[in-house]
Amino acid sequence: MTFWLGLWEAVLIIGVVLFAVLAVVVIIGGAFDIRSLFRSLAAQHRQQDEGESE
Amino acid sequence: MDALQKIAAESNFSTIDWVIVCVYLFGSVLIGLYARRYIANMADYVVAGRALKTYLGLATMIGTEMGLVTVMYNAQKGFTGGFAAFHIAVVAAVITLAVGLTGFIVVPLRRAGVMTIPEFYEKRFTRGVRVLGGLILALSGIINMGMFLKAGALFVMGVTGMTDPTRLNIIMTVLILLVLLYTILGGMISVVITDYIQFVVLSLGLLVASAIALNKFGWDNMVNTVVTHRGEGGFNPFHESGFGTGYVLWMVMLGLVVSAIWQTAVMRACAAESTKVVRRIYMWSSVGFLIRCLIPFFWGICALVYVAGHAEFKAILLPDTGQPDPQHTLMAMPLAMSATLPAGVLGILTAGMLAAFMSTHDSYLLCWSSVLTQDVLAPLLGERLTTRMRLIFARTFIFAIGVFLLLWGLWYPLGQDLWDYLTITGAIYFTGAFAVLVCGIYWKRASTLGAYGALLCGFGALLGLKPLQDLLGVEWATEWVGLSTVAAATVTMVVGSLLVPDRKKEA
Numbered sequence: 001m002t003f004w005l006g007l008w009e010a011v012l013i014i015g016v017v018l019f020a021v022l023a024v025v026v027i028i029g030g031a032f033d034i035r036s037l038f039r040s041l042a043a044q045h046r047q048q049d050e051g052e053s054e
Numbered sequence: 055m056d057a058l059q060k061i062a063a064e065s066n067f068s069t070i071d072w073v074i075v076c077v078y079l080f081g082s083v084l085i086g087l088y089a090r091r092y093i094a095n096m097a098d099y100v101v102a103g104r105a106l107k108t109y110l111g112l113a114t115m116i117g118t119e120m121g122l123v124t125v126m127y128n129a130q131k132g133f134t135g136g137f138a139a140f141h142i143a144v145v146a147a148v149i150t151l152a153v154g155l156t157g158f159i160v161v162p163l164r165r166a167g168v169m170t171i172p173e174f175y176e177k178r179f180t181r182g183v184r185v186l187g188g189l190i191l192a193l194s195g196i197i198n199m200g201m202f203l204k205a206g207a208l209f210v211m212g213v214t215g216m217t218d219p220t221r222l223n224i225i226m227t228v229l230i231l232l233v234l235l236y237t238i239l240g241g242m243i244s245v246v247i248t249d250y251i252q253f254v255v256l257s258l259g260l261l262v263a264s265a266i267a268l269n270k271f272g273w274d275n276m277v278n279t280v281v282t283h284r285g286e287g288g289f290n291p292f293h294e295s296g297f298g299t300g301y302v303l304w305m306v307m308l309g310l311v312v313s314a315i316w317q318t319a320v321m322r323a324c325a326a327e328s329t330k331v332v333r334r335i336y337m338w339s340s341v342g343f344l345i346r347c348l349i350p351f352f353w354g355i356c357a358l359v360y361v362a363g364h365a366e367f368k369a370i371l372l373p374d375t376g377q378p379d380p381q382h383t384l385m386a387m388p389l390a391m392s393a394t395l396p397a398g399v400l401g402i403l404t405a406g407m408l409a410a411f412m413s414t415h416d417s418y419l420l421c422w423s424s425v426l427t428q429d430v431l432a433p434l435l436g437e438r439l440t441t442r443m444r445l446i447f448a449r450t451f452i453f454a455i456g457v458f459l460l461l462w463g464l465w466y467p468l469g470q471d472l473w474d475y476l477t478i479t480g481a482i483y484f485t486g487a488f489a490v491l492v493c494g495i496y497w498k499r500a501s502t503l504g505a506y507g508a509l510l511c512g513f514g515a516l517l518g519l520k521p522l523q524d525l526l527g528v529e530w531a532t533e534w535v536g537l538s539t540v541a542a543a544t545v546t547m548v549v550g551s552l553l554v555p556d557r558k559k560e561a
């Protein structure tokens with residue numbers, strides 16, 4: 001039982017620390033990606049409109 | 055007053071918490087609706103124009119997979135299984151990481167340029183396999199999410215202390231209507247934006263709430279409570295008094311399914327900008343897959359400590375003889391949360407969880423309606439199904455599934471842990487899909503007949519449902535029913551392919 005308890009304690013600590021780092025990175029990077037997604041979609045639609053008008 | 059109402063009546067939910075919840079939810083809906091202006095075609099609607107980059111892909115993948123329902127069923131597993139439940143998190147993380155490193159299944163799917171898994175079936179086999187695969191996938195997925203609304207209602211009841219069933223039903227109906235509104239109008243673009251917001255609130259909320267819970271209950275106290283109430287099986291996942299070896303093997307299968315075969319996760323791979331992004335999303339998501347189980351398990355153990363110290367709840371949730379009602383153990387975590395967290399923090403976390411509830415619904419509604427439109431109707435109607443008609447059908451399916459969820463949530467008696475219900479209803483699809491996808495991608499001789507047989511084998515998983523077992527007068531463990539169905543589907547796929555190979559492949 002001691003082995004399992006030690007293992008689960010280590011898993012919990014490592015998991016929480018990794019997730020805290022990941023959360024900060026994803027929150028910042030995700031905000032930039034949203035801006036990029038809107039720009040990319042707008043560009044796709046402009047190209048589509050130009051193609052149709054030609 | 056029945057047991058559920060007795061449990062719910064203990065909540066500390068205050069007016070400030072209600073205000074936070076309302077402002078947050080309506081704000082999310084407005085932002086989701088804003089995304090409507092970017093929808094021009096079906097690819098924008100279903101896979102956000104295939105323009106998802108790594109961080110947003112990660113946020114939306116974790117956001118979808120870390121919903122209220124996930125937190126509820128995992129907390130229930132922590133409550134009933136103790137620390138041994140952590141093995142589910144470790145297995146899920148290791149397998150997701152392995153999928154990211156190897157690109158197993160997901161990279162070939164992204165390379166094939168498909169939007170759904172059944173679309174791959176048509177490319178690899180025939181149109182008929184696609185239609186059958188699409189039907190089974192949608193059926194399994196819709197029944198699978200049939201308990202989501204009930205889980206959400208139990209959460210609201212446990213956290214807010216609202217015991218009036220009429221008011222509870224009204225709140226759940228309003229939530230589902232809000233989801234329907236922005237999913238129908240905004241499609242995948244709304245989904246990724248609202249998933250991102252949810253990721254921000256929920257990831258911070260989970261970490262803060264866990265720190266408060268650890269401080270309140272104490273690690274040693276948690277260990278001692280698990281020793282007292284769960285014994286060796288509360289720590290060692292292979293111990294037969296707890297999960298047992300069969301269950302661990304079933305979780306290995308589930309880890310692969312959740313990351314690489316379940317359509318909602320695969321949709322993110324299909325929406326990624328490139329195969330490189332797919333791999334990166336999966337590698338990083340392994341941390342999300344670990345934590346989405348680990349923190350709720352931890353909360354479930356906190357709930358065990360809380361209940362063990364409360365004579366009235368102990369009589370209901372930890373009875374001396376027999377098993378407690380699974381609906382009651384589902385409420386243990388929200389009950390402990392509402393008694394532990396301070397006002398404000400409780401409101402933010404509840405708002406995050408309800409947003410997560412809506413986010414899971416929007417992803418799943420979009421997913422199953424897309425499958426029904428793209429993989430069942432489109433192959434059957436062909437050219438007659440215009441882009442405009444596809445959008446109309448997808449939106450109609452979303453509405454119809456929403457109505458089904460309301461009815462099924464009220465009618466179906468759960469009778470087993472929510473996680474086990476979800477695994478077995480999902481297994482109707484994924485047991486066959488596993489065999490068809492793996493053989494279809496990696497084995498040249500895989501044939502159409504083998505694929506049909508494997509997909510149909512999935513219905514064997516229904517035998518794992520408790521109400522059906524009660525009807526048949528049998529008692530079979532969920533994990534063995536699931537593993538047997540996987541084996542049957544794989545054998546059928548291989549034997550069927552060897553006996554009746556596809557003619558064009560032979561030529």
